[in-house]
Amino acid sequence: MDHSNQKYLENRTFDEIRVGDSAQLLRTLTPDDIHLFALISGDLNPTHTDPDFARSSPARQVVGHSMWGSALISSLLGNEFPGPGSTYVSQSLNFHRPITIGDSLAVTLTCREKRPDGRHVVFSCEATNRAGLLVMDGVAVVAAPEGKIRRPQVRLPEVKILDRARRYGHLLGISAGLPPIPIAVAYPCDRESLAGPLQAARAGLVKPILVGPAGRIRAVAEEHGLELDGCPVVDVPDAMAAASAAVAMCRDGEAEALMKGCLHTDELMRCVVSREHGLRTGRRISHVFLADVPTYPHPLMITDAAISIEPSLEDKVSIVQNAIDLARTMNIAEPRVAILAAVETVNPRMRATLDAAALCKMADRGQITGGVLDGPLAFDNAVSPAAARTKGIRSEVAGRAHILVVPDLEAGNMLAKQLEYLADALMAGVVLGARVPIVLTSRADTAETRAASCAVAQLMAHRNRERSCK
Known part of the structure; x- marks a missing residue:
């Protein structure tokens, strides 16, 4: 094994520490830090995790957990000053202002007293932000190690934050600022195929026109608590009739995009590729x-x-x-x-x-x-x-x-x-x-996937408008 890049943790014993000695750590708060701390601690306070809620808070933005800052003190005590072999005895802290994303905290520990009984060291703790303003301060008491310790730094497993909601919002954002487009939805007769266009409508992407058996569409909506929100329903008897009618609406300019519901792909595409009545x-x-x-x-x-x-x-x-x-x-x-x-x-x-x-x-x-x-x-x-x-x-x-x-x-x-x-x-x-963008997803796809596909179709439809005006 190659040890050339191995990092080590080395402590300072009780006898090596002098009153007035200090150490410092610099760390910048990131969104991933907030998410990880919330997961580990279970503290899901919306002040830290919900941007919409946080905008109404005094800070007007998401802020970090105050105890994240205190964890930096623990990090400095355990890794460096005094380092390996130290044992926490007590900690008191005062929090003066919030920690916002992008804040760089400078945490400083200064030895202010040594107590031979139990090898206790009393540290003054202080953290300031990038502007030099005091974020927190307090006192920590640690039992310092008696003997010298130098150990290889353990390589921890890599942690990745998979923020699906944030990525989904980014995907929807590809058409940000564009007005919604009318989209003909062929046979939205199960939960996901109906929820998808409705979710896209709430996001301001599309204005769905639901094409299929009206009674069945309304029954699916009622069963799953979906609000049709004034979406027009074009009543046709079955899947093939829905595909034909939805394609005709796109061909005639009533809709600027087509969306597959819970019918088979070949049923929809047969109408799309028709030389006489399709969208070739x-x-x-x-x-x-x-x-x-x-x-x-x-x-x-x-x-x-x-x-x-x-x-x-x-x-x-x-x-x-x-x-x-x-x-x-x-x-x-x-x-x-x-x-x-x-x-x-x-x-x-x-x-x-x-x-x-x-x-x-x-x-x-x-x-x-x-x-x-x-x-x-x-x-x-x-x-x-x-x-x-x-x-x-x-x-x-x-x-x-x-x-x-x-x-x-x-x-x-x-x-x-x-x-x-x-x-x-x-x-x-x-x-x-085709003449119009066609949202074509698997019948197993979620409403989320269908709504994201609508964002792509919306963007394409607006580009089609621009080209037709030239």
């Missing part, structure tokens, strides 16, 4: 999953994982271009596109690698525009800078892709669901290449 354009229709993965630094797009079963090279050109156009709509100026395969070298016996090489050359010749392509890339090389370096891959895309283009639907569907169920990814799903 000159471009191939494809699907993109937008994934917020807590271990990845930015949103990740996966395409196509829901529409194109075994796409040809020609199909993949549209799939890639659709995804690039969506990324640019989301203000990613030059999306990095990784064309995935099982390996990162071209193998004539693996069609995915040949397609990847062809797509990259097509981008070089201007047949695909607006993004930077590289491939074939294995999944690890596409998302991990370390994996790319290890394999000697040097490119603008490797290790930091925005878009993952999968070889076929099976690979994409498995990848997206693995990220969702094993990596706690938040997912949004939308169909591109």
Whole structure:
């Protein structure tokens, strides 16, 4: 084992400490500190955990737990002054002002008295913020160690805060400031498919038009305590009739987006791709999953994982271009596109690698525009800078892709669901290449996922408005 970077904790014994000696620790309060302290202590006071509530408090913002500050005193006592072998005897503290996120506390301990009986050391404790204002002060009494101790610092396990609510709010925020759009919801006849558009409506994203058997929709709402809030209901007898009517509303301009309810994908898409009555354009229709993965630094797009079963090279050109156009709509100026395969070298016996090489050359010749392509890339090389370096891959895309283009639907569907169920990814799903954006999620998806998908559709619909006005 390599010990070259090993850190050590070393104490100061009772005999080594002199009255007037001091030590200091500097620490900045972060949102993660607040969340961790709340989890460990069980103190869920909304002053610390609820931004909406905190805005009405005297501080007008979320503040840290006062005892978080006192824990810094304990840290300094236990690690350094006196350090290992010390035992807390007593602590008294006065709290003078709140600790806000971003505050850097300077905690200072000063020895003011030594008591040989029990080797007790009395410390004055003081903490000031970045502005030099007193945050807390008090007195600590510690039984100092008698013998010298020097121990390797224990390496603690890494802790990650998975703040799903904050990430969900960020995902909804991609269309912040835009007015809601009318969206036709085809067959919202179970809890999640009805709650999703209603949740999106409350967030100001969409104005749902519910298309399906009116009696069943209202019964689902009543059973699960959902308020339809004046959403119009278009009464049709079954799922296919709902799909047909919802598509017609989009074609006729009554709705600017389409949303799948609890019907099968092929039932809805059959109406969408109809040459006479559908929503076709000159471009191939494809699907993109937008994934917020807590271990990845930015949103990740996966395409196509829901529409194109075994796409040809020609199909993949549209799939890639659709995804690039969506990324640019989301203000990613030059999306990095990784064309995935099982390996990162071209193998004539693996069609995915040949397609990847062809797509990259097509981008070089201007047949695909607006993004930077590289491939074939294995999944690890596409998302991990370390994996790319290890394999000697040097490119603008490797290790930091925005878009993952999968070889076929099976690979994409498995990848997206693995990220969702094993990596706690938040997912949004939308169909591109039609006249209007189509929110297409799995029937097992939550209302949260459906609402996040509505935010993407809202953004796309407003970009469509802008283009039609030019």
